[in-house]
Amino acid sequence: MRIGIDLGGTNISGGIVNIDGKILTSYSIPTEVDKGSNKIIENIVSVIRHLIAKKNSNQELHSIGIGVPGIVDKKGVVLECVNLNWRNVPLKKIIEEETGYNTYLANDATVAALAEASFGSLMDIDTGVLITLGTGVGGGYIINGKMMTSPNGLASEIGHMVVGNNNVRCNCGRIGCLETYTSSTALIRNAKIEIINAPHELIAVSKFHRDYYKNLNEITGKIIFQYAKDNDPIAYKVVDDLAKYLAIGIGNLIALIDPQVISIGGGLSKAGDFLISVLSKKLESERIFKSLSPPLIKLAKLHNDAGIIGAAFIDKYVEKN
């Protein structure tokens, strides 16, 4: 048995997870960010104690893992976590002292990749990448079967790789980040721009334009993909542009990391095979050394529970030095 904790800005969710990745018991309480750093830690410990009390006495607890929405260093110190108002919190040490169990931390996007590696689209893969397309763009790697850790804990900030010169400044401060092209935020922004700037000949044939030019603020990623699937020219162009830059980002990951599988997760991955099909066409021109096998492009399998399941198995992916 392992305990996995998904530490979010709103809730702390935890679960007892068995060796097959099944959540046997789960428990969740509010994070209470406004009550300060110590209260958050108290709440994490409280979730862990609750779960330990719930487990059968004959079940041995292997370890605790925590997915943190911020930057974690190799020693288990949370260097920075904007949502929790944390800086330099030695969380691993604190939890180990409080509970007596070995505790492992990782960034929450990395944890999602570990869940995929353990039980989803990146299973049995040496080197794989998860890219999550949500309101932001994140991701995580498995490299040579291990989680990638780095001195600053920064590695795998996939959404903050610059892939073009679109003049859109990202929250991170850079211009042209993958996130500014391929997040749901970017998709919706670009759909509005395309509707506003649509030439007459497109307006005449676009149901998407007809249905939404007076209701721009009702446009969602789901709606854009629905119209694009129906071959609406404006909606399709917006999805096609997203795919183009996602392909450039993936082409960069191929050149820099050479994954065997690239898994697409996050809210926009609900567009499913349609997204993969548009993306795959764009990817052809972004692959270097075309004689070598291209990575497989897959959809992520674990969704809501990935945070708990991935956290429970962090220890399996820690580089032993």
Next chain:
Amino acid sequence: MRIGIDLGGTNISGGIVNIDGKILTSYSIPTEVDKGSNKIIENIVSVIRHLIAKKNSNQELHSIGIGVPGIVDKKGVVLECVNLNWRNVPLKKIIEEETGYNTYLANDATVAALAEASFGSLMDIDTGVLITLGTGVGGGYIINGKMMTSPNGLASEIGHMVVGNNNVRCNCGRIGCLETYTSSTALIRNAKIEIINAPHELIAVSKFHRDYYKNLNEITGKIIFQYAKDNDPIAYKVVDDLAKYLAIGIGNLIALIDPQVISIGGGLSKAGDFLISVLSKKLESERIFKSLSPPLIKLAKLHNDAGIIGAAFIDKYVEKN
């Protein structure tokens, strides 16, 4: 003692290297690519035998390392090497059978990074990157103290990361690769374009324009940097643009790999501290999470002998599974 072999398209250079990275004996013969794959292998073996014969009988040979100008997989198979006309050559196995010594292979750009990690700008670094700016742009990583290997052997093709939309198609087939912005080839091409398109007010004050607008084909990277150092506005702009895109590429490496040190090598690194100074200014806006320590930017230390020295020490950086 180790033997390091620098396998190039023109020459095969080898050396006996001691534990301090000093080349005690070296030997070089032509590669003879035109005589075919078997002849090249014969020549490699011949260099190794020559070196073994030269070593003192009391010196124990630890291993052999070979830097290959192509793509090498984890098993020591050269998957593709355009310059040598090789595909799927099991070089590690062949050399081990021929010589009886453990043999390690790596891509030549990675080998240059290993030389820096062993005795140069990346010494005692967990995670570091070498970027070589020559007629092309290459590079290698040290990640968690190890060489990065990948299923296809492709990792660390830094020059083929797309960093903008300049409409320049790279040799690799992609558009906007770092190489099309920051190689000496790109620098010289951009200098010619800037001279040809210079507005009157710049022409009036640019000695670089005055000296070279009739001799465009005499322009070299060295000349551009000389004029840029003297604050020539056209030459400085060309260097500034190179630094801008090099900074974007480095910003991407920070987001994706988070190195502690980034080392700049290759022909253009002869511009030295001037290049580092222009680059450092551009880098400020490309760093994500500015509260974290930035990587150090250094100049590579090993030059001509990096291929032999790095190859000799490949074994130290191989991931033990």
